[in-house]
Amino acid sequence: MTLTIENLRIAAAGAVLVRDVSLTLEPYRTVTILGETGSGKTLVAEAAMGTVAPELAVSGRIADGGEISDAADQGARRGAWGRRIAMLPQEPWVSLDPTMRSLAQVAEGHRFVRGLGPGPARRQARADLASLNLAAGDDRYPHQLSGGMAQRVAFASARAGGAPITLADEPTKGLDATMRDAVVALLRKAVEEGGSLLCITHDIAVAKALGGEIIVMLKGEIVERGDADTVLVAPSHPYTRRLVAAAPENWPTATATATASVPGDVVLEGTELAVSRNGRRLFSDLDLAVRAGEWIGVTGPSGCGKTTLGNVLLGLMPPASGRVRRRAGVASTRFQKLYQDPVATFSRHVSLRTALAETTARHRVSFDDVMTLLERLRVPVALLDRRPDQVSGGELQRVSLARVLVAKPIFLFADEPTSRLDPITQQETMDVMREVTRERGCGTLLVTHDRTMAERITERRITLGSDLA
Amino acid sequence: MGRLVAILGQRLVQAVTVAFVVSLLCFALAQLLPGDQALQIAQRRYGDDRVTTAAAEAVRAELGLERPLALQLIDWMGRTVSGDLGRSLVSGAPVWEEIRDQLGATLALAGAALGLALLLGPVFGALAGLRPGGLADRAGMAAAAAFRAVPNFVVGLLLMVGCTVLFGWLPVGDSRGWLSLLLPALTLGLGLAATSARIARDGVVAALRSPFFAFARMKGLSRAEAILRHVPRNAAVPLIAYLAVSFAFLIEGVVVVEEIFAWPGIGHALTHAIEGRDVPMIQGTALMLSLLLVLLNALTDLALLLVDPRRRA
Numbered sequence: 001m002t003l004t005i006e007n008l009r010i011a012a013a014g015a016v017l018v019r020d021v022s023l024t025l026e027p028y029r030t031v032t033i034l035g036e037t038g039s040g041k042t043l044v045a046e047a048a049m050g051t052v053a054p055e056l057a058v059s060g061r062i063a064d065g066g067e068i069s070d071a072a073d074q075g076a077r078r079g080a081w082g083r084r085i086a087m088l089p090q091e092p093w094v095s096l097d098p099t100m101r102s103l104a105q106v107a108e109g110h111r112f113v114r115g116l117g118p119g120p121a122r123r124q125a126r127a128d129l130a131s132l133n134l135a136a137g138d139d140r141y142p143h144q145l146s147g148g149m150a151q152r153v154a155f156a157s158a159r160a161g162g163a164p165i166t167l168a169d170e171p172t173k174g175l176d177a178t179m180r181d182a183v184v185a186l187l188r189k190a191v192e193e194g195g196s197l198l199c200i201t202h203d204i205a206v207a208k209a210l211g212g213e214i215i216v217m218l219k220g221e222i223v224e225r226g227d228a229d230t231v232l233v234a235p236s237h238p239y240t241r242r243l244v245a246a247a248p249e250n251w252p253t254a255t256a257t258a259t260a261s262v263p264g265d266v267v268l269e270g271t272e273l274a275v276s277r278n279g280r281r282l283f284s285d286l287d288l289a290v291r292a293g294e295w296i297g298v299t300g301p302s303g304c305g306k307t308t309l310g311n312v313l314l315g316l317m318p319p320a321s322g323r324v325r326r327r328a329g330v331a332s333t334r335f336q337k338l339y340q341d342p343v344a345t346f347s348r349h350v351s352l353r354t355a356l357a358e359t360t361a362r363h364r365v366s367f368d369d370v371m372t373l374l375e376r377l378r379v380p381v382a383l384l385d386r387r388p389d390q391v392s393g394g395e396l397q398r399v400s401l402a403r404v405l406v407a408k409p410i411f412l413f414a415d416e417p418t419s420r421l422d423p424i425t426q427q428e429t430m431d432v433m434r435e436v437t438r439e440r441g442c443g444t445l446l447v448t449h450d451r452t453m454a455e456r457i458t459e460r461r462i463t464l465g466s467d468l469a
Numbered sequence: 470m471g472r473l474v475a476i477l478g479q480r481l482v483q484a485v486t487v488a489f490v491v492s493l494l495c496f497a498l499a500q501l502l503p504g505d506q507a508l509q510i511a512q513r514r515y516g517d518d519r520v521t522t523a524a525a526e527a528v529r530a531e532l533g534l535e536r537p538l539a540l541q542l543i544d545w546m547g548r549t550v551s552g553d554l555g556r557s558l559v560s561g562a563p564v565w566e567e568i569r570d571q572l573g574a575t576l577a578l579a580g581a582a583l584g585l586a587l588l589l590g591p592v593f594g595a596l597a598g599l600r601p602g603g604l605a606d607r608a609g610m611a612a613a614a615a616f617r618a619v620p621n622f623v624v625g626l627l628l629m630v631g632c633t634v635l636f637g638w639l640p641v642g643d644s645r646g647w648l649s650l651l652l653p654a655l656t657l658g659l660g661l662a663a664t665s666a667r668i669a670r671d672g673v674v675a676a677l678r679s680p681f682f683a684f685a686r687m688k689g690l691s692r693a694e695a696i697l698r699h700v701p702r703n704a705a706v707p708l709i710a711y712l713a714v715s716f717a718f719l720i721e722g723v724v725v726v727e728e729i730f731a732w733p734g735i736g737h738a739l740t741h742a743i744e745g746r747d748v749p750m751i752q753g754t755a756l757m758l759s760l761l762l763v764l765l766n767a768l769t770d771l772a773l774l775l776v777d778p779r780r781r782a
């Protein structure tokens with residue numbers, strides 16, 4: 001059973017977003033799409049599902065097994081959901097029903113999609129979860145699952161309907177190495193069992209581990225395609241060459257590039273901090289002084305309390321013990337936080353321009369300031385007239401970065417600020433962030449799961465989670 | 470399980486505290502009312518014209534009103550705690566006997582109002598929420614907004630006028646069985662129904678827009694299957710949480726509505742007790758109403774535990 005997309009073209013009012021994309025998904029095969037942020041990768045996956053936004057014009061042909069449909073006829077794809085195509089959710093944790101146990105969420109697919117009776121559906125679901133080493137998670141509700149467990153429950157429930165094809169859009173973003181490898185193992189397993197996989201990723205290591213065919217996209221077009229061993233080892237298109245070379249391990253180290261980074265006065269200081277969540281001590285005895293213009297990396301396994309540390313430092317939540325001192329006489333709006341999930345921080349109903357105008361008005365700065373920042377971050381100005389759901393993940397992430405920087409923070413807690421960017425854009429964005437924060441004497445805590453990146457661009461690092469072992 | 474015990478324990482502590490405070494306030498009230506307490510009690514018992522100083526002294530001695538205040542207070546609280554609410558100053562009958570029937574009437578009224586609210590609110594709310602921006606949504610939410618804006622007593626008066634004009638009888642008291650329950654229950658319940666409709670609607674809309682609903686569709690569930698399995702419980706959470714905070718208004722409404730419709734309940738009795746300065750009756754009725762509030766809150770706590778597993782942690 002193969003799925004073929006032919007001559008896919010997707011256009012907005014003024015621009016062509018995807019042009020002439022064709023690809024074939026076959027049993028036992030993986031296709032991985034790499035490419036620049038905003039190049040149309042997600043749109044290709046959405047076209048396969050039939051979920052492209054209605055304001056966009058789609059054309060092309062989709063042949064799914066014996067069924068051939070016009071890509072414009074998106075309703076025709078509904079019948080494939082869960083039965084022939086399983087779409088892995090972007091955020092597994094919020095994609096599970098908070099009021100339903102794991103087992104029921106998986107059994108649902110067996111029962112309503114494959115038509116098993118309630119008893120057999122539950123038995124099958126139990127077996128699915130056991131095969132993912134999740135037997136213990138059966139009776140748990142989503143809030144009782146760790147990030148990795150939620151990933152696996154979502155994986156099992158997406159595939160319970162028996163779909164041979166799996167679509168995964170950035171399934172590993174923001175995950176630490178252990179969890180990333182676990183997700184890759186899940187995806188490989190689906191392929192080894194005879195399924196086919198379309199995976200979109202910015203992580204070259206993930207693409208390598210998945211193998212199969214690589215498609216590289218740039219500005220809505222495929223610029224290079226071929227076998228993973230060839231494309232990733234000896235890329236032929238100049239863009240692919242830059243992309244592969246831009247992996248964080250190839251970045252110059254901070255000390256080498258730090259231009260005149262004399263750290264200034266302390267902007268924020270935490271002494272003997274201890275933090276608990278749900279009665280569990282996450283870390284204790286943390287002393288931390290952040291100086292103007294300085295970059296400090298915060299690393300540690302998922303769930304070790306990185307985000308919580310940020311909330312404590314910003315005074316959004318009290319520490320279990322210890323104290324936080326922020327520089328006196330500075331408005332609280334100049335201590336800023338960049339959220340991990342950019343989507344959650346934008347109102348769904350207003351254009352990005354309106355959202356940014358509200359921010360500049362609140363901070364009493366001119367709108368030109370934010371325009372300058374967007375330009376430095378290479379965000380096309382045309383995006384501003386769209387709503388947050390009408391731009392790509394990486395575009396929105398940079399808009400939210402500009403929104404935070406325009407407040408002229410003296411302290412910035414940046415939680416995975418480049419998790420949705422391709423390596424080239426990631427490096428450029430980090431450079432811009434560093435320049436801007438140094439110019440303005442902003443002390444920055446960079447939270448990242450990527451130790452290599454932290455080592456490259458921060459002067460010093462703290463690691464959380466040693467208390468957890 | 471631990472959570473359940475903790476919550477019930479909390480509510481029990483709340484009940485005791487409330488009872489203590491109400492009792493204390495009523496004692497203070499008895500002291501602060503102008504005039505000689507013993508004389509007034511005697512007047513109530515024997516009639517104004519036949520009261521002599523001797524009768525007043527007899528009452529004083531009988532009730533121990535000549536003892537120091539602190540002693541009287543201890544005595545008073547002790548009796549309240551042991552469930553002895555004393556006798557009505559007006560009728561002379563034990564307070565508990567007086568309010569037992571009234572309690573039944575109030576529970577019937579509050580129950581009917583809540584039942585109506587929970588029948589109308591979520592049904593209209595869900596209808597509106599399933600097609601946000603549709604006709605049902607706009608019409609229903611406009612009606613709900615109107616009902617929320619109008620105070621209880623205005624709704625009550627309108628219903629009374631309407632009823633008199635249409636059917637030629639005025640619903641007061643419990644003269645006509647369940648029919649006469651309907652109007653006060655509607656008066657009390659409509660505002661609550663309107664707000665619950667709004668909250669149910671928003672809950673349904675939020676669930677339909679949630680990533681877990683989208684994911685359920687992607688898993689292959691039809692829209693109807695996905696709605697049935699993932700919307701009701703998730704939309705119920707904010708609704709129950711709202712009910713929990715709205716009960717204080719419900720109890721307040723009981724007093725007003727019982728007065729308008731002369732419904733023979735606790736609220737009605739409270740108003741009369743206040744008018745007659747019948748302190749034991751004030752205490753008895755106020756206690757019942759506050760304990761009713763605590764009970765309703767405990768029930769919503771349990772309901773929330775039932776639908777929202779996040780609260781069980």
Ligand SMILES: Nc1ncnc2c1ncn2[C@@H]1O[C@H](COP(=O)(O)OP(=O)(O)OP(=O)(O)O)[C@@H](O)[C@H]1O
Pocket residue numbers: 012017035036037038039040041042043044053055056383386389390391392393394395420421422
């Ligand atoms: N509804 C829409 N209206 C107009 N333009 C849109 C709409 N949705 C997406 N776009 C534009 O289409 C382009 C491709 O978007 P897409 O989400 O496919 O990018 P992507 O390759 O997945 O990027 P990322 O790596 O950042 O996720 C982007 O420039 C985006 O702004």
Ligand SMILES: [Mg+2]
Pocket residue numbers: 041042169392393394
């Ligand atoms: Mg994307």
